[in-house]
Amino acid sequence: MTSGSIRTDAPRTHRGRTAGIRRIVAASLALVLALGAGLAQADPHPWQLNMTRGSTTWSGEAYFLNNVALGVCVVIGVLVFGAMFIAMFRFRKSRGAVAEKWSHNTTVEIIWTAIPVIILVVLAWMSTGGLVSFANTTGAQMTVKVTGYQWKWRYDYVDYLGKPVSKVDYMSKLDALSDKTRQLDSGMDPYAVKTGDENTYLLNVDKPLVLPIHTKIRFVITSDDVIHSWWVPEFGWKMDAIPGIVNTAWTNISKPGTYRGQCAELCGQDHGFMPIVVKAVSPEDFAKWLAAQQQANAPAAPAPAASAAAPATAQVAPAGSGEHG
Amino acid sequence: MAHEAAHDHHDDHHHAPQGFFQRWVMSTNHKDIGTLYLIFSLTMFFIGGSFAMVIRAELFKPGLQLVQPYFFNEMTTMHALVMIFGAIMPSFVGLGNWMIPLMIGAPDMALPRMNNLSFWILPFAFALLLSTLFLPGGGPAGGWTMYPPLSLQSGSLAYAVFAIHLMGISSIMGAINIIATILNMRAPGMDLLKMPVFVWSWLITAFLLIAVMPVLAGAVTMLLTDKYFGTSFFNPHGGGDPVLYQHVFWFFGHPEVYIMILPAFGIISEIIPTFARKPIFGYRAMVYAIACIAFLSFIVWAHHMFAVGMPVGADIFFMYATMLIAVPTGVKVFNWVATMWGGSMTFETPMLFAIAFVILFTIGGFSGLMLALVPADFQYHDTYFVVAHFHYVLVTGAAFAIMAATYYWLPKWTGHMYSEFWGKVHFWCSVVFVNVLFFPQHFLGLAGMPRRIPDYNVAFADFNMISSIGGFLFGASQLIFLGVIVHCAFFSKKKATDRVWEGARGLEWTLPSPPPHHSFTVPPVVHDEELAHGHVSD
Ligand SMILES: [Cu+2]
Numbered sequence: 001m002t003s004g005s006i007r008t009d010a011p012r013t014h015r016g017r018t019a020g021i022r023r024i025v026a027a028s029l030a031l032v033l034a035l036g037a038g039l040a041q042a043d044p045h046p047w048q049l050n051m052t053r054g055s056t057t058w059s060g061e062a063y064f065l066n067n068v069a070l071g072v073c074v075v076i077g078v079l080v081f082g083a084m085f086i087a088m089f090r091f092r093k094s095r096g097a098v099a100e101k102w103s104h105n106t107t108v109e110i111i112w113t114a115i116p117v118i119i120l121v122v123l124a125w126m127s128t129g130g131l132v133s134f135a136n137t138t139g140a141q142m143t144v145k146v147t148g149y150q151w152k153w154r155y156d157y158v159d160y161l162g163k164p165v166s167k168v169d170y171m172s173k174l175d176a177l178s179d180k181t182r183q184l185d186s187g188m189d190p191y192a193v194k195t196g197d198e199n200t201y202l203l204n205v206d207k208p209l210v211l212p213i214h215t216k217i218r219f220v221i222t223s224d225d226v227i228h229s230w231w232v233p234e235f236g237w238k239m240d241a242i243p244g245i246v247n248t249a250w251t252n253i254s255k256p257g258t259y260r261g262q263c264a265e266l267c268g269q270d271h272g273f274m275p276i277v278v279k280a281v282s283p284e285d286f287a288k289w290l291a292a293q294q295q296a297n298a299p300a301a302p303a304p305a306a307s308a309a310a311p312a313t314a315q316v317a318p319a320g321s322g323e324h325g
Numbered sequence: 326m327a328h329e330a331a332h333d334h335h336d337d338h339h340h341a342p343q344g345f346f347q348r349w350v351m352s353t354n355h356k357d358i359g360t361l362y363l364i365f366s367l368t369m370f371f372i373g374g375s376f377a378m379v380i381r382a383e384l385f386k387p388g389l390q391l392v393q394p395y396f397f398n399e400m401t402t403m404h405a406l407v408m409i410f411g412a413i414m415p416s417f418v419g420l421g422n423w424m425i426p427l428m429i430g431a432p433d434m435a436l437p438r439m440n441n442l443s444f445w446i447l448p449f450a451f452a453l454l455l456s457t458l459f460l461p462g463g464g465p466a467g468g469w470t471m472y473p474p475l476s477l478q479s480g481s482l483a484y485a486v487f488a489i490h491l492m493g494i495s496s497i498m499g500a501i502n503i504i505a506t507i508l509n510m511r512a513p514g515m516d517l518l519k520m521p522v523f524v525w526s527w528l529i530t531a532f533l534l535i536a537v538m539p540v541l542a543g544a545v546t547m548l549l550t551d552k553y554f555g556t557s558f559f560n561p562h563g564g565g566d567p568v569l570y571q572h573v574f575w576f577f578g579h580p581e582v583y584i585m586i587l588p589a590f591g592i593i594s595e596i597i598p599t600f601a602r603k604p605i606f607g608y609r610a611m612v613y614a615i616a617c618i619a620f621l622s623f624i625v626w627a628h629h630m631f632a633v634g635m636p637v638g639a640d641i642f643f644m645y646a647t648m649l650i651a652v653p654t655g656v657k658v659f660n661w662v663a664t665m666w667g668g669s670m671t672f673e674t675p676m677l678f679a680i681a682f683v684i685l686f687t688i689g690g691f692s693g694l695m696l697a698l699v700p701a702d703f704q705y706h707d708t709y710f711v712v713a714h715f716h717y718v719l720v721t722g723a724a725f726a727i728m729a730a731t732y733y734w735l736p737k738w739t740g741h742m743y744s745e746f747w748g749k750v751h752f753w754c755s756v757v758f759v760n761v762l763f764f765p766q767h768f769l770g771l772a773g774m775p776r777r778i779p780d781y782n783v784a785f786a787d788f789n790m791i792s793s794i795g796g797f798l799f800g801a802s803q804l805i806f807l808g809v810i811v812h813c814a815f816f817s818k819k820k821a822t823d824r825v826w827e828g829a830r831g832l833e834w835t836l837p838s839p840p841p842h843h844s845f846t847v848p849p850v851v852h853d854e855e856l857a858h859g860h861v862s863d
Contacts, residue, residue, distance in 0.1 A: 044784035048772035051704055065701040066771075073691035080662060081684055087665040088672075088680070091601070099828075100667035103604040112659045113652060120648045123698060128641060130700035135637035182389060182780055190387040191783055199783045201387060221634075226475040227567060229632055229707060233773040237703035240633045242568060243474060244561020247634035264632075264707040264775045266468045268475060269395040272778030 043198070043234070043260050052233050055259060055280075057252040059236030061130035068126065072119060134237065137250045140218035144209070148221075148228030148241035148263070151270035155209050158220070160290060167297040168290065174273045175204040182273060203260040208277035212286035213253045221247045226268060232261035232278055240265055253280045350445070353437035354842060355422050358444050360738070362419025363731075365447060367807070369411030370724075372455070374800050376404035381762075381796035384789050389780050397779035398466035399458065405469035406485075409585065410492045411451050413719065416727045417588040418443075418499045421527045424734065425503060427833035427840065428521050430512025430849045435505035443498035450491035457481040468777060470578070471545065473559040473570050477552045486545045493538040500531035500538075507531075512832070514851035518612070521831055521856075522605065525612050526591025529619045533580045533587075536623075541577040544570060568633050575626035583622045585719060587615055589686075589726030590657060593679050595831070596733050597661050600676035601668030602828035607660045614653035614660075621650050631702045640699050647697040651690070658687050673826070674748035678729035681756045682722060689717030692767065707777075710770025716763045721756075728755070728806065735813050736821035740839035743813035751809060754802035761795025830855060 043052075053063045091097045143158035152173035157165040174182075178201050181188040193201035211217055221230050223241040231238030234257075239249045253259075261276040281289065342348045352358055379400045383391045392400070422440065426433055434440045457464035462480030465471065476482060507528045511520070520528075547558040547570070557563025559570045590611075598605045605611060627635060627643040635643075661683050670676070692714040696702050705711060728751075736742050765788035770776075774785045781789065821838040832855065836844050 044772040044774070044782060046784050046787055047768075048784065049768050051701075051771045052773070062700045062704045065698050066695065066704065069695040069698055069701065073694065077687065077691060080658060080687065084662050084665065084680070084683065087662065087668070088670065091665065091668045091670050093602070093669045093671045097669045099602040099669040101604070102667065103606050103608065103664075105606075105663070108663070109607060109610060109656070109659075113656060116652050116655045120651060123694075124645055124648055127644060127698040127700055131637060131640055131644070134700060134703070135640075184389040184391075184393055186388070188388075190780075201782050202780060203782045226478070227472060231707075231775070233704065236700075238632050238706060242633065244566065245568065245634065261773070262775050262778070266398070266472075266475065266777045268478065269393070269398060269466070271398075272394060272775075272780050 043203070043258075054236040055234045055254055055257060056236060057254060058130075058134060058250075059234060061133065062236040065123075065127055065130060069123060072123070076119075134249075137218050137248045140216045140250055142212070142215055142217045144211070144217060144219050146219055146221045146230050146241065148223040148225075148230065148267070148274075150225050150268050151263070151274040153205075153209075153228075153230070153263075153274065153276060154224075157290065157293075165290065165294070168293045170207055172205045172207050172209060172277070174202070174275060175200070175206055178202050178204055179273070200260070202273060203262070203275050203277070205275055205277045208258070208279040210279045210281060210286065210289050211251075211253060212283040213256055213280050215283060215286075216250060216252045219249045219251070221249065227265050228263045228267045228274070229265035230261075230276060231264040232259050232276055234259040234261075234278075238264045253278075256280050256282060351441070353433075353441050355426050355434045355437070355440065356738075356840070356842065358434075358440050359419045359421075359423030361444050362415050362422055365444070366412050366414075366416035366419060366727075367810075369407050369415070369451065371803070371807075373404050373407035373412055374803065376400045376407065377796065378800050380404065381793040383779055384781070385793040386790060387781055387783050387786050392779070394779045395463060395466055398468075398777065399464045401777055402465050402468055403455070403458065406454060406465075407451070408719075409469065409581075410489075411447075413585045413723050413727070414496065415447060417527075417530070417585075417723075418496075418503075420592070420727070420730050420734075421499075421503055421588065423738065424833060425506055425524055425527060426510070427836065427844060428524050428831055429507065429510065429515050430832050430845050430851065431506060431510035432843060432846050434502050435510055436502045439498050440502055443495045443502065446491050446495040446498075450488045450495065453484055453491070454488035457484045460484075470571075470574060471548060472574075473548060473551065473567050476548060477559075482552055483549060486549045489545050490542055493542045496534050496538050500534035503527055503531040504535075512845065512848040512851055515832075518609070519851070519853075519856050521591070522594035522608070522611050522615075523588070523591030526587045526589075526594075526615050529615050530584050530587045533584050533619055533622065537577040537580045537584075540573060541581075544573040544577065547573075568630070571630050571633060572627065575629045576623075578629065579626045580619070580622040582715075582718075583618060585723045586686075587619065589682070589723045590615060592726045592730045592733075593661065593682055596675050596679040596729055597664050597683075599733075599826050599828045599830070600673060600679075601665050601670050603664060603668035605660070606663035606666075607656075610656055611660055614656045617653040618650060621646060621653075625650065628697060628702075631699050632706045644697055644699045648694065651694050654690055658683060658690075669828075671827075673732075674743075674745060674752055675729045675733035677749065677752045677756075678725050678732065681752070682725045682729060685717055685721030685725070685756075685759075689714055689722055692717065705770060707775055708770035709766040709774045709776055712776045713763050713766035713770060716766070720763070721759055725755075731806075731810065733826075734833075735810065736825045737833060737836075737838050737840070739814050739817070740821055740837075741813055741817035742819040742821050743809050743817065747805060747809045747812070751802060751805040754805065755799060758795045758799035758802055762792055762799050763795070765789075765792045765795075832856075 051063055051066045053060060142160045145156040145158050147154040152171050154171050155169060157168040159165055177193050180186060181190055181193055182202060190201040191199065193199060195204055221239050221241045222245060223243045225243060228241040229238050230241055235251045237249060239247050257280055259278040259280065263271055263274040349357065349361065379392065383397055422434065460481055464481050465479050465485040467476035467479055507524060550556040551558055551560055557565040559565045559567050561567065594605055594611055625643060625647045627639060628647045631640060696705050696711065696714060732743060732748055769785055769788050772785065774781055823837050824834045825838060832849055835849065835855065
């Protein structure tokens with residue numbers, strides 16, 4: 001595992017007074033845990049083994065289900081493969097095993113049909129809860145419209161705390177340094193593309209989406225050309241951006257930070273080069289940022305042509321809104 | 326039975342025709358056509374594999390070193406199309422062609438001329454498809470799923486669609502032939518519930534093929550008319566719906582997945598009893614499980630589409646239906662283990678591949694179950710976790726079963742034993758490197774690496790490099806496979822016995838190795854004890 005910076009929200013409370021040995025034990029335990037349960041940390045990091053826990057009120061649902069399902073599979077796998085290996089050891093011709101003649105046993109057949117059914121019912125019940133809560137986009141305090149383009153994203157701030165937001169919209173595309181580095185035979189080193197001490201090669205944009213934390217945010221997601229998919233792993237979901245269709249999703253971010261993702265649906269030659277960056281800030285900072293944006297855009301004479309058709313109210317037309325501009 | 330075989334052997338007019346052209350191009354003989362199918366699919370396996378090598382080479386480290394992103398997309402698209410329609414499916418048809426008549430005591434396939442036609446369409450279909458790589462605009466690069474509107478941007482769409490139509494016609498004819506053969510040409514006494522599981526699996530698969538290949542043809546034809554004839558099936562500007570394509574495609578696509586695995590189930594159900602020297606456990610349950618999986622395959626298609634924004638009720642239905650598949654699949658795995666339990670096992674190469682199949686296919690099944698859980702799938706969808714999942718199912722599942730079948734029946738086909746040593750070298754290299762290749766891809770997907778990208782953040786570098794190394798070595802290992810086959814067919818001195826394997830049961834083993842050009846011209850007498858795999862006493 002790499003540096004300690006990735007473990008910021010792990011077992012911090014127990015850290016302070018641990019001795020060196022305990023720290024080593026903890027570190028190796030962390031490595032073991034990472035296999036099964038994973039550490040809660042943002043953004044992909046080298047040797048990451050498991051899904052992120054995420055940083056929103058909902059993202060834990062996906063993470064929890066992933067861990068439970070993985071655990072169930074590991075247990076069943078150990079039992080089934082264990083039985084196979086015992087059979088391979090015990091019933092070898094070279095050990096003098098003589099083949100038995102039976103080919104049927106109703107009791108065990110009923111048992112090994114029934115037990116999986118019970119396990120599946122439990123898993124289905126757990127998944128349904130998470131799915132239903134994800135589908136509930138009501139009660140949002142804010143709406144952002146996301147539009148996919150080949151190969152960039154456009155963000156329109158539609159409303160915030162019940163008030164329509166006008167003329168805050170912009171394109172967000174791969175940052176210039178990543179874009180130069182990623183050219184075939186650029187001779188540039190992907191390891192040198194950094195923001196602070198974090199490598200952000202192909203995971204950085206010129207202008208991130210700024211969002212407030214502790215706010216239920218509704219996304220309306222569509223596309224202007226082909227199908228894309230808007231995915232920030234820390235939010236726990238992805239949603240396809242489809243021309244002619246407006247999809248909805250929601251999030252409620254728990255802590256400030258920079259969350260990185262990528263387009264997840266093949267959308268042409270630069271599909272791998274349309275990242276998503278969300279900068280989550282406190283509601284106060286967000287209000288300030290939003291005011292500054294409105295001021296910068298609104299009084300200035302006519303808005304740029306591309307943003308002229310941006311929806312001005314909270315009422316997003318369900319169809320065709322992906323086709324403007 | 327042996328005397329009937331001997332009778333065939335001495336009958337002069339049953340020998341193969343002399344001229345090369347007449348024998349191989351004009352052939353209506355199920356054995357020769359089976360051989361053609363198998364050679365064709367092996368060729369496609371190496372062509373599709375070379376595309377995979379390009380993909381893994383570009384992904385070896387971050388940054389673009391070898392190919393442009395568009396060419397990378399052509400490679401992922403062509404790799405899938407060639408492997409699915411060119412390697413896996415024709416090899417199962419080839420195995421069915423060779424073995425079904427021998428296993429049910431039929432003299433040939435029911436419709437021999439159609440058999441010839443259904444094979445000879447394929448080289449033309451793939452020549453057409455592969456030629457697009459050399460066109461000015463390049464080949465199809467929108468993924469093998471060809472989702473519009475992206476696929477409509479491709480200049481070579483018409484070529485790909487026509488190639489798919491041809492493959493579909495070939496598959497449908499092959500399926501009709503197999504159904505007609507199994508239902509009409511069984512030797513007296515070969516009741517349906519005495520047939521080997523492999524024959525059963527192909528019977529059910531053939532019905533799946535007939536049901537869904539026309540659906541694919543319809544979907545791609547609508548793409549064609551949308552692009553060239555001004556229709557708007559999938560074009561939102563004309564009132565169409567891009568998601569409709571995905572529903573139609575996956576209504577074909579999910580049964581297609583089982584078309585590529587059910588015959589594998591059949592093969593494994595032949596091999597494990599042979600080398601465990603014990604009848605298959607729960608024969609009827611095995612047959613019913615295959616039928617059950619085939620039925621369920623028609624009602625789970627939208628689990629490929631959990632991110633398109635379906636109504637929550639639809640998500641729930643498709644999630645539950647998908648999870649149900651785990652039950653019959655689990656029954657099959659348990660039955661294979663129970664077949665081994667109490668047996669007297671030896672571990673020749675076919676058995677090694679069959680055991681690896683059971684373990685690694687099950688791992689692919691586990692990740693499939695995880696993918697069915699919608700909230701978790703919101704994360705997994707379109708990541709390398711999915712890539713790892715379907716390669717466990719298709720490479721260590723379908724392809725390993727085909728390799729197992731090749732080693733199992735090669736002595737019967739050629740009359741010579743393959744080199745057991747090199748077969749085992751091939752097995753151990755394959756089984757180790759395939760895991761080095763695909764297991765780390767689970768981690769990449771969980772960490773957030775999308776599929777179908779030519780370049781990635783440095784956080785994904787380590788596992789990608791490991792995966793690429795595994796990929797190169799797995800690819801190289803398949804040259805051993807080729808070597809073993811060529812050696813066995815042309816150079817092996819070791820004669821195969823009729824039975825070949827001590828525990829082998831079934832009509833095919835009552836014939837000489839190799840069987841005469843025309844076999845079972847007189848229907849064999851079926852003795853129940855000869856049908857250990859398919860025989861049900863209770
Ligand atoms: Cu995109």
